[in-house]
Structures are given as structure tokens and as C-alpha cells.
Amino acid sequence: MTNASLNHQEHTDSNSACEILNQLNSGTLLMVNSRRRNGLIIYKRYHAEFAGPGAAVGSFFDVDCQAVIPVGDLSLVHPENQEERQKAYLIRRQWIRLTHQLTDNPVSLQRAQMILSQFENYFDPATVARLPDEAFALMVGVLPQTVGILRRGMDTMKVRAKT
Numbered sequence: 001m002t003n004a005s006l007n008h009q010e011h012t013d014s015n016s017a018c019e020i021l022n023q024l025n026s027g028t029l030l031m032v033n034s035r036r037r038n039g040l041i042i043y044k045r046y047h048a049e050f051a052g053p054g055a056a057v058g059s060f061f062d063v064d065c066q067a068v069i070p071v072g073d074l075s076l077v078h079p080e081n082q083e084e085r086q087k088a089y090l091i092r093r094q095w096i097r098l099t100h101q102l103t104d105n106p107v108s109l110q111r112a113q114m115i116l117s118q119f120e121n122y123f124d125p126a127t128v129a130r131l132p133d134e135a136f137a138l139m140v141g142v143l144p145q146t147v148g149i150l151r152r153g154m155d156t157m158k159v160r161a162k163t
Contacts, residue, residue, distance in 0.1 A: 020068050020076070029059040031088040033075035037123060040074060041135045043067040048138035052095050052122075056088035069135055072127055103140050111140040112147045116154075 023030065024042070032039055034054035042049045042057065043066045050071075051057045057076065079085040102114045115136050119128045133147040 017068050017070060020070065020074075021065065023076075024058045024062040024065050024068065027059060027063055029079065029085060029088075030057050030076040031055060031079050031084070031091075032057060033077050034091075036073050036075050038070070038072035038074045040076075041069040041071060041131070041139070043069075043135075043138065046138075047141070048135055050095055050099060050139060051092055054088060054091040055095050056085070056092045061092060069131065071131065072123055099139055108142040108146055109150065112136065112142045112150050115140045116147065116150060 020040070032051055032053050032055050036053065039050055039052040040057055042051060042062055044064060045066060079088055099115070102111055102118070105111050105114065116128070119131070119136070133144040133151065136147045137144040
């Protein structure tokens with residue numbers, strides 16, 4: 001995708017979550033810009049999914065989404081051709097499979113730890129800290145309190161390490 005077309009088709013994080021949600025519910029196919037560390041947490045009825053760089057969003061994937069949370073410096077772009085659309089679909093499946101691998105662990109505390117670790121390895125600490133416990137919980141099938149316990153425990157360990 002050329003810079004000129006990217007600038008023309010880009011939907012940046014200045015869009016509110018409500019506007020993004022309306023776009024996804026309309027069936028419009030977009031993809032998360034693969035040139036940025038960004039993504040979108042998409043709340044479904046009983047779970048949440050993360051669509052990272054390069055992933056398709058909208059279209060038939062997300063007509064049932066309830067809410068969204070932009071992560072990082074979100075940029076959504078229109079795929080320019082069939083090849084880009086197909087690649088975006090495959091990348092979305094890869095993001096879903098990655099999350100599914102985390103949920104295979106039967107121990108809820110470990111699932112929560114793994115999703116937090118994945119996000120902390122990819123995004124800066126400030127970005128991860130802004131995301132609600134509920135979002136992580138819905139991605140891996142645990143209670144939000146489980147994520148909160150882990151986060152408070154990590155904060156305590158960081159304070160101890162500094163002293």
C-alpha cells in the first residue's frame with residue numbers, strides 16, 4: 001500500500017470507539033494497519049477477541065460485536081485488493097488461534113498471566129495499564145478479579161524490586 005493511499009484510507013484513533021463500532025457493525029471490511037503496533041479488542045456477546053496488526057476487522061467477522069477498545073496508536077485501513085483481503089482474513093485467524101492456545105491451559109490464573117505477558121511483550125506498559133481487567137478476562141475466559149489479582153501482584157513485585 002502506498003503512503004498516498006494509506007493517508008487517504010486511514011481511520012485513526014481520533015475516531016471514537018463508538019464510530020469504530022458502527023463501522024464494524026455495518027459490515028465494512030477494514031484491516032488493522034500492519035505498519036504500527038496497534039490493534040483492536042472486540043467485545044462479542046460472551047467473549048472478546050484481539051485483532052492485531054494486519055488482521056481483518058468488520059465484515060462477517062464482527063457484525064455481532066458489542067463494543068471495541070482501540071489498543072496502541074490504532075489505524076484501520078481498507079484493503080486495496082482481493083489479495084490484501086485474503087491475507088487480512090488469514091492474519092485474523094492467526095490472532096484468534098494465538099488466543100485460543102492461551103485458553104487451552106485449564107488453570108485460570110495461568111491463562112490470565114499468559115495474556116497479560118503477551119500484551120506486555122508487545123505493547124508498552126502504559127498502554128497495557130490502560131486496558132481494563134475485563135478485556136483480558138473475556139479474551140481467555142477468566143473472571144476480571146483474576147486479572148486484577150495478577151496485576152496488583154505484579155505492581156507489588158515491581159515496587160519491591162525498586163527498593
